[in-house]
């Protein structure tokens with residue numbers, strides 16, 4: 001599944017990669033192949049072990065043409081040989097962990113990450129005999145100290161949900177590779193245009209394509225991009241055996257969104273910066289974390305590593321009681337922004353995320369790790385995903401409560 005048109009620019013790839021006019025009908029738009037099985041003209045084996053690069057479509061848990069189209073598009077955007085699309089971002093994370101880790105192996109995982117991933121790494125992997133060390137990945141020395149001879153995977157997330165802390169991906173990739181481990185990065189917040197993970201040395205680039213890549217809040221999905229060898233292993237295990245495949249309908253919707261991703265990311269970044277700068281002027285806002293602001297604690301790393309700072313903002317308004325009260329006021333008064341979880345959609349979304357609750361359910365940080373978290377998040381943050389509406393309207397909406 002290598003990608004043609006390698007020389008084209010990102011906008012051309014977003015529109016065309018993976019697609020071609022239908023030779024039978026001439027249809028310019030990609031077809032939605034809602035077919036679970038495929039008639040073959042070859043008598044072939046029916047096992048994950050028989051799957052090769054040139055295998056015909058056989059059964060949709062192995063591959064479906066519409067899903068393949070999206071996989072080729074995302075691989076082209078990430079500059080990787082291949083990509084595997086799965087039922088959700090969580091399925092993508094599970095697929096990475098369960099394909100590359102076995103009993104007795106060790107993984108180093110970011111101590112702050114998407115809550116579901118944090119809980120999966122901390123609670124589920126040890127049940128299978130996989131040892132996990134949770135580390136503040138903004139500190140490469142901490143990653144170096146955590147790596148052991150049996151470390152097989154270093155999994156980071158940058159920027160990290162929900163606090164916008166960054167990982168120096170080139171530094172962490174170098175450390176992992178020196179130890180013979182694979183590096184995966186959940187790049188959902190950044191999108192494929194936030195940072196060039198491939199150039200930074202990341203082996204497996206993971207996205208919840210529910211977010212920026214799909215971009216319209218209408219379909220759940222996940223993707224992992226990487227070399228043909230690594231993705232081939234994942235396809236055999238996760239898609240064919242664990243069965244977490246993406247529906248062709250979701251792939252079709254998400255590919256339609258992905259076609260405009262470069263343009264949307266430009267607009268997301270512009271709006272994100274405008275809203276972040278406005279938030280910094282509000283007396284009731286005590287801290288704003290956005291990688292595009294000079295006040296971001298890792299602004300130099302953001303400048304060096306990120307080509308687009310996306311539109312995820314975290315901001316504090318004081319203690320937890322104040323955050324709760326303001327959350328309720330937002331539910332009552334916001335007219336444009338939706339008070340809802342998720343992110344990366346054309347609609348602006350905002351949600352209150354209290355530190356104490358997240359520590360109990362998801363992160364369980366103590367000592368220096370908790371201090372580092374609180375340096376970004378205090379008692380809690382409003383996590384805002386700035387959408388594609390007019391910046392003035394988003395700001396006026398926030399102005400109803402701030």
Ligand SMILES: *Cc1c(COP(=O)(O)O)cnc(C)c1O
Pocket residue numbers: 088089090091114116117157161186188189208209210211220221222343
């Ligand atoms: C949403 C999200 C996930 C999980 O993705 P789903 O598609 O909801 O399963 C994983 N990582 C990050 C950073 C996310 O924002």
